Amino acid sequence: MALEAKNLWFRYDRSQPWILENRNLTLERGERVALFAPSGYGKSTLSLLLAGYLQPSRGQVLLEGAPLPRRGVCPVQLIYQHPEKAINPRWRLKKVLEESGKLDEQVLDAFGIESAWLDRFPRELSGGELQRFCLARALMSGADYLICDEISTMLDVITQAQIWNVVLEQAEKRNMAILAVTHNQNLARRICSRVVDLSRE
Amino acid sequence: MNRRLNRRTRTLILTAAMGVLILAVYAAGILVPEEWTASSFLDAKQPPSLQHWFGTDSLGRDLFWRTVKGLSVSMTVGIVASCVSAVIALLVGIAAAVGSKGVDGFINWLIDLVMGVPHTILIILISFCLGRGLKGLLVGIAATHWCSLARLIRGEVMQLRSQHYIALSRRLGKSSGWILTNHLLPHLIPQFFVGLILMFPHAILHEASVSFLGYGLPPEQPAIGIILSESMKYLSAGMWWPAVFPGLTLVLIVLLIDRLGENLRMILDPSSAQE
Numbered sequence: 083m084a085l086e087a088k089n090l091w092f093r094y095d096r097s098q099p100w101i102l103e104n105r106n107l108t109l110e111r112g113e114r115v116a117l118f119a120p121s122g123y124g125k126s127t128l129s130l131l132l133a134g135y136l137q138p139s140r141g142q143v144l145l146e147g148a149p150l151p152r153r154g155v156c157p158v159q160l161i162y163q164h165p166e167k168a169i170n171p172r173w174r175l176k177k178v179l180e181e182s183g184k185l186d187e188q189v190l191d192a193f194g195i196e197s198a199w200l201d202r203f204p205r206e207l208s209g210g211e212l213q214r215f216c217l218a219r220a221l222m223s224g225a226d227y228l229i230c231d232e233i234s235t236m237l238d239v240i241t242q243a244q245i246w247n248v249v250l251e252q253a254e255k256r257n258m259a260i261l262a263v264t265h266n267q268n269l270a271r272r273i274c275s276r277v278v279d280l281s282r283e
Numbered sequence: 284m285n286r287r288l289n290r291r292t293r294t295l296i297l298t299a300a301m302g303v304l305i306l307a308v309y310a311a312g313i314l315v316p317e318e319w320t321a322s323s324f325l326d327a328k329q330p331p332s333l334q335h336w337f338g339t340d341s342l343g344r345d346l347f348w349r350t351v352k353g354l355s356v357s358m359t360v361g362i363v364a365s366c367v368s369a370v371i372a373l374l375v376g377i378a379a380a381v382g383s384k385g386v387d388g389f390i391n392w393l394i395d396l397v398m399g400v401p402h403t404i405l406i407i408l409i410s411f412c413l414g415r416g417l418k419g420l421l422v423g424i425a426a427t428h429w430c431s432l433a434r435l436i437r438g439e440v441m442q443l444r445s446q447h448y449i450a451l452s453r454r455l456g457k458s459s460g461w462i463l464t465n466h467l468l469p470h471l472i473p474q475f476f477v478g479l480i481l482m483f484p485h486a487i488l489h490e491a492s493v494s495f496l497g498y499g500l501p502p503e504q505p506a507i508g509i510i511l512s513e514s515m516k517y518l519s520a521g522m523w524w525p526a527v528f529p530g531l532t533l534v535l536i537v538l539l540i541d542r543l544g545e546n547l548r549m550i551l552d553p554s555s556a557q558e
Contacts, residue, residue, distance in 0.1 A: 133454065134454060135450050135454070153456070154456045155454075155455055155456035156454040156455075156456070159454065160451075160454070162447055162451075164447070167446065167447045167448065168447050168448050168451055169448055170448050170466055172469055172470065181452060181455055181457070182455050219455075223455055223456075
C-alpha cells in the first residue's frame with residue numbers, strides 16, 4: 083500500500099536539461115513526508131509527476147504496484163500552490179466543490195467553510211479561503227494520497243496553522259498519506275514524520 | 284461603485300433599445316404589403332416629400348418602404364450567414380486548439396488562405412459557382428467570414444486548456460465532453476455571441492456590395508445593393524435621392540448593429556468594459 087516513484091527521469095523537452103534524474107521516492111499509506119529543497123530542484127515537477135499531471139520521460143509512478151489510473155477519479159490528489167488558478171473563476175464555489183462529488187458537511191465544517199461562501203464567486207474570497215475549498219474538494223473526492231505543493235506559502239502564519247491542523251486531523255482520520263512540499267524546514271519538521279531533502283541526495 | 288452601476292444600466296437600456304429598433308425594421312420589411320412598393324408610373328421619379336419620405340424611383344415605387352424591405356432581406360442574409368459562419372468558427376477553432384499539430388497547422392493554413400483573398404472576390408466567385416441568387420450569396424458569405432472568430436476561439440481554448448483547473452478536473456475523473464461543456468463552453472459563449480453579432484454588419488455590407496456589382500441577389504428582389512445599383516443609372520440625371528437615402532439607411536443600420544455588438548461585449552464581459 084504505497085505510492086512509489088521508481089527511477090524517475092523527467093525533462094520538458096529533448097532540448098532541455100534534465101529536471102529530475104533517477105529519482106526514487108516511496109510514500110506509504112498513512113505516512114506524512116516532507117519534501118524539502120531550495121528553489122529549482124524539481125519539487126513541483128515531482129509533485130506533478132506523482133499526481134499524474136505529467137508523464138515521466140523514463141521510469142514509473144506506481145500506485146500500489148500498478149501505474150496511476152489515467153481515467154476516473156485519481157486517488158492521488160495534488161493541492162496547488164495557487165488556489166485561485168485551481169478554481170474556475172466563472173463558477174460559484176458550490177459548483178467548484180461539487181465537481182468532486184456530493185458535498186460533505188463534515189469536511190466543510192472541519193475547514194470552517196461557511197455556507198454563505200458557497201454562493202460566491204472565487205474572486206470574492208481570499209487566498210486562504212480558496213485554499214480551504216481546494217483542500218475540501220480533494221478530500222471529498224476520496225483521495226488516499228494528498229500531495230501538498232506549498233499549499234500554505236502565501237498564507238499568514240495563523241491561517242497556515244489552522245489549515246495544517248485540519249489537514250493533519252483529516253489525514254489521521256482517513257489514514258491518508260501526505261507529501262508536503264515546502265521551503266520551510268520548521269514546518270516540515272513540525273508536521274511530518276520524515277523529511278526528504280532533494281538537494282542532499 | 285454607484286456610477287459604474289449606472290453606466291451598466293444605461294448600456295443595458297441602450298442595447299435593448301437598439302435591439303428593438305433593429306427588430307422593428309426587420310419585422311416592418313416582412314409585414315409591409317406588396318401594394319406599398321408597387322410601381323405607379325404617375326408617381327415616377329418624385330423627389331422626397333411628405334407622401335414619399337425617400338422619394339420614388341423611375342418606376343414610381345416608394346423608396347422608403349422599398350429600403351425597409353431591402354434592409355429586411357439584407358438582415359436575413361446577414362443573420363443566416365453569420366450564424367452559419369459563427370458555428371463554423373466555433374467548431375474549427377476548437378478543433379485547431381484541441382487537435383494534433385497537423386490539424387492545427389492545416390486549419391491555420393486554411394485561415395490564412397481564406398483571409399488572404401479579398402472577401403468580395405471570394406464571395407463573387409463562390410456565389411457565381413453556385414448560380415448566384417440567395418443560395419450562392421449565403422454560402423459565399425458564410426464560407427468567408429468565420430476566419431477571425433475561429434482564430435480568436437482557438438487562442439481562447441488554448442489558453443484555457445493550459446489552466447490548472449482543467450487538468451485538475453481530469454484528475455477528478457471528468458471526461459473530455461464534461462470538461463468541454465462545463466469548463467470551456469461557458470467561457471466561449473460570450474465571445475461567440477459577440478463575434479456573431481459583430482459579423483452581422485460585415486455580412487450585410489458584403490451582401491449589399493456583391494448585389495450592387497450584380498453577382499448576388501436577382502434584380503427583382505428589393506435589396507439595398509439592388510436599389511443602389513439601379514440608382515446609379517439616374518444619378519447623372521439629377522436624381523440623387525434613390526442613392527442617398529437607402530445608402531444612408533444602410534450605413535445607419537450597420538453602425539447600429541455594430542454598436543449593439545460592442546455594448547453586448549461590455550455587458551457580457553465586464554472586465555473588458557473597463558478598457
